[in-house]
Amino acid sequence: MILVFGKTGQVARELAPLLPDAHFAARSEADLSRPDECAALIRTLKPVGVIIAAAYTAVDKAEDEEELASHVNGEAPGAIAAACAEAGIPLVHISTDYVFAGEGEYAHQPGDEIAPPNAYGRTKAAGEAAVRASGADHAIIRTSWVFSPHGNNFVKTMLRLGSERDSLRIVADQIGGPTPAAAIAEACVRSLAAIAEDKALSGTYHLSGAPDVSWADFAREIFSQAGRDVEVADIPSAEFPTPAKRPLNSRLDCSSLERLGLERPDWRLYLKPIIEDFAAS
Numbered sequence: 001m002i003l004v005f006g007k008t009g010q011v012a013r014e015l016a017p018l019l020p021d022a023h024f025a026a027r028s029e030a031d032l033s034r035p036d037e038c039a040a041l042i043r044t045l046k047p048v049g050v051i052i053a054a055a056y057t058a059v060d061k062a063e064d065e066e067e068l069a070s071h072v073n074g075e076a077p078g079a080i081a082a083a084c085a086e087a088g089i090p091l092v093h094i095s096t097d098y099v100f101a102g103e104g105e106y107a108h109q110p111g112d113e114i115a116p117p118n119a120y121g122r123t124k125a126a127g128e129a130a131v132r133a134s135g136a137d138h139a140i141i142r143t144s145w146v147f148s149p150h151g152n153n154f155v156k157t158m159l160r161l162g163s164e165r166d167s168l169r170i171v172a173d174q175i176g177g178p179t180p181a182a183a184i185a186e187a188c189v190r191s192l193a194a195i196a197e198d199k200a201l202s203g204t205y206h207l208s209g210a211p212d213v214s215w216a217d218f219a220r221e222i223f224s225q226a227g228r229d230v231e232v233a234d235i236p237s238a239e240f241p242t243p244a245k246r247p248l249n250s251r252l253d254c255s256s257l258e259r260l261g262l263e264r265p266d267w268r269l270y271l272k273p274i275i276e277d278f279a280a281s
């Protein structure tokens, strides 16, 4: 049995149909703010592999709750990874573009220096480091700008705001790859099998949707596919102040996905079901 930490999140919900026999541990069974209890669950259930699909993902709120976020995003993955190492089973963990400072216009390689610009990114960086230090065979999949029909994400925020207003001001100087949660779920399953088969594939991978765009471009594509006449005005980040600073350059070089037999998904092909759900609700 495969053990997935997380049941209600965007990626966890896309993992469910791919892994019908997996055990999905919700917060009530495995609270990541209690790392020891999460590690103990591995000793109890004795899974053959583990995927961590839960995290503290409220980027702005993390500025005020960095201690809680660091238990969930830093210490819990470390404790889970240590239990995986002890049991000799592989682990897949998900991280974020927000570990990068985001200077320049190049696409980041997995080995590039990290320098998180915000509290969420610092806690995710701590989780990555703890997984690497554990000695467990692992894949860390860094992704970005996740969206799906479930949970909170930018696509659903735009559809909601676009139904209330004729024009929106959206930041245009942050560039990245919107990523469908379904593609991340597929990569989790694929990488878990790959590292179980070949330990040499252990390491850090990048997966984001193509093409890279600004948040404003992303919004325009959403309204275009939704057939909605909402004007999107490009603004610089400075005109949209938020508690957490976001990286300007979130481009991820995803070429090592080839080692897993995967490629970047075209995110534009994943919007329609979300738009249809929104229209029906």
Ligand SMILES: NC(=O)C1=CN([C@@H]2O[C@H](COP(=O)(O)OP(=O)(O)OC[C@H]3O[C@@H](n4cnc5c(N)ncnc54)[C@H](OP(=O)(O)O)[C@@H]3O)[C@@H](O)[C@H]2O)C=CC1
Residues within 6 Å of the ligand: 006, 007, 008, 009, 010, 011, 012, 026, 027, 030, 031, 032, 033, 052, 053, 054, 055, 056, 057, 072, 094, 095, 096, 097, 124, 143, 144, 145, 146, 147, 151, 152, 181
């Ligand atoms: N969302 C994004 O844009 C991005 C996400 N990522 C990473 O991808 C991974 C999956 O994210 P995503 O699917 O979007 O997550 P969501 O934001 O959709 O959901 C977060 C999930 O984590 C759970 N969770 C939060 N705190 C705890 C806790 N203390 N104990 C147990 N469970 C908890 C939530 O459970 P509950 O329902 O109980 O609150 C929920 O299931 C995470 O590692 C995230 O850092 C990376 C890049 C971008």
Ligand SMILES: Cc1cn([C@H]2C[C@H](O)[C@@H](COP(=O)(O)OP(=O)(O)O[C@H]3O[C@@H](C)C(=O)[C@@H](O)[C@H]3O)O2)c(=O)[nH]c1=O
Residues within 6 Å of the ligand: 057, 058, 059, 096, 097, 098, 143, 144, 145, 146, 153, 154, 157, 168, 169, 170, 171, 174, 215, 240, 242, 246
């Ligand atoms: C609602 C709104 C947002 N924005 C901007 C703010 C921000 O720069 C950008 C996206 O805002 P959000 O709050 O949706 O995105 P945010 O929560 O920062 O999304 C991040 O979540 C974490 C978990 C990650 O790991 C990242 O990869 C990334 O997906 O859009 C506007 O410019 N205008 C608006 O009206």
Ligand SMILES: [Mg+2]
Residues within 6 Å of the ligand: 057, 058, 059
């Ligand atoms: Mg958010």
